[in-house]
Amino acid sequence: MNTTRPQSIPTTDLPEVITRYLAAHRVRDTATAVSAFTADAVVTDEGATRHGTAAIGDWLETAASEYTYTTELTGAERADADHYVAVQHLEGDFPGGTVDLRYRFTLRDGLIARLAVEV
Template sequence: MDENQPRTIDPATLPDVVTRYLEAHRVRDTATALTAFAGDATVVDDGRTHYGTEAIEKWLNQAAGEFTFTVELTHAQQTDDTHFTVTQHLEGDFPGGVVDLHYRFVLTGGLIERLVIEP
């Protein structure tokens, strides 16, 4: 098996920083979610890039209030010690109403350095 290929893992084995972010984001706890990010982290969501904790905090606050939705973690993968992908199933009052989103995490020093969210 190629070492650079993602492999399916038990979501319970995801790094604490990933699960802390996912749970905080699910319950719309911006302050806790923000603690998961490195100071110079980048988040790419909906085609927009948010760089640094101030921009990420603004994005988290906007995302928390924009729509009402439920989230179910359906799949987790690990490529190496720093690259993880989580698939979440969302249903809510956003356009389309249902989507599976891939959250691609890059970790550095025990924190999220980069997060890309896309279908």
């Protein structure tokens, strides 16, 4: 388990695989977003956990269609070479209308092995 306290970094310093995932998710390009994950990746969002790229693809399709919203990458943190946080500001027609989400990434072999989306 990573216990290093994350340090703020410029958003441009996030690894390419993370920025590729975020950009693909923003434009609802599920195939490109899923290609950023390891085959055995795990994603946790809204209290549910998805295992593997098929389940992650289903989650992305559902998450992208449920509401209309815009995203803006507003911050980034690095704990170590494999642990990053991206902060996204969302505005849309979901309950509350705005939210800042923390995307906690764990990388392995150049891909996303774990993603936890938190408020």
